[in-house]
Amino acid sequence: MLRALARYIPASFGNALSATPPDPPIDVELAQRQHLRYMRALAECGVAVTTLPADEACPDCVFVEDTAVVIGRTAVVTRPGAPSRRAETHAIAVALDAWVDVIPMIEPATLDGGDVMRVGDRIFVGRSARTNDDGIAQLVAAFAPQGYTVIPVELPPQVLHLKCVVSPLGGDRILLADDSIPAAAFGSVQVVSVAVEEAYAANCVAIGDHVIVPEGFPHTHAALAAAGFTVHEVPCSEVRKADGSLTCQSIIF
Ligand code: CIR
16 A cells, blocks of 8 residues: 655745745645645545654745655655755654665755656656756766666756646646657656646655645646546645645655
8 A cells, every 4th residue: 555654734834935935825724734635635535644743943844745755565754855844854754764765965965855756667857956967976876777868958047947848647648738858758658748837746756546736726637537536636725835746745655
């Protein structure tokens, strides 16, 4: 059975990092209710969810995806690119240690898990403002011996994380926002496209024949349904104000 590790949204979530100060500001109680909807959607897709307590000292702690890359029996606990987020990793490492082997990333590496996308035996990594070459090298050191090929992908400067614009759909399929990264960067894959005006919906969580998507993107919903998925919509308005979306709210392994 697939597991998801998640973390509750703290009351301090209004202070989460954001490229643009949200207007209107984050409604923290609404964010917490929307987060529970995502937890429920994961459960409906057959995933066993473990949710860690929030840490008030870490406003961004709900975005657990950035703190670890878990593939098979190995977890690389990252050194997040934003210094204010580095205190998030300790609790994640302690929790993951119950299930998998934990390898901590060490300075000067920085890497956010939102920059990492596995497709079969390939691991695509966005080289971004958050993820540097040392971070990519430490990912190679952890996963190349297990047969994975790590492939760096250059991100346009306005893109926070690789998975803001592309998500794995299982097998060799990906969901990719038009006019973001050329599909050729991903080699031989099948692409389900997201129109530019729905680019936010390119971040989705596929679990077998099910896919969880942000609420309110009808063309992407239809494209995924046509590709054979049962589509679950979840509201994301408040995490979006903190530059977050769906994949960032869980580590699935
Ligand atoms: C940050 O700027 O780090 C958070 N406010 C948002 C992180 C979103 N993470 C992700 O999409 N993987």
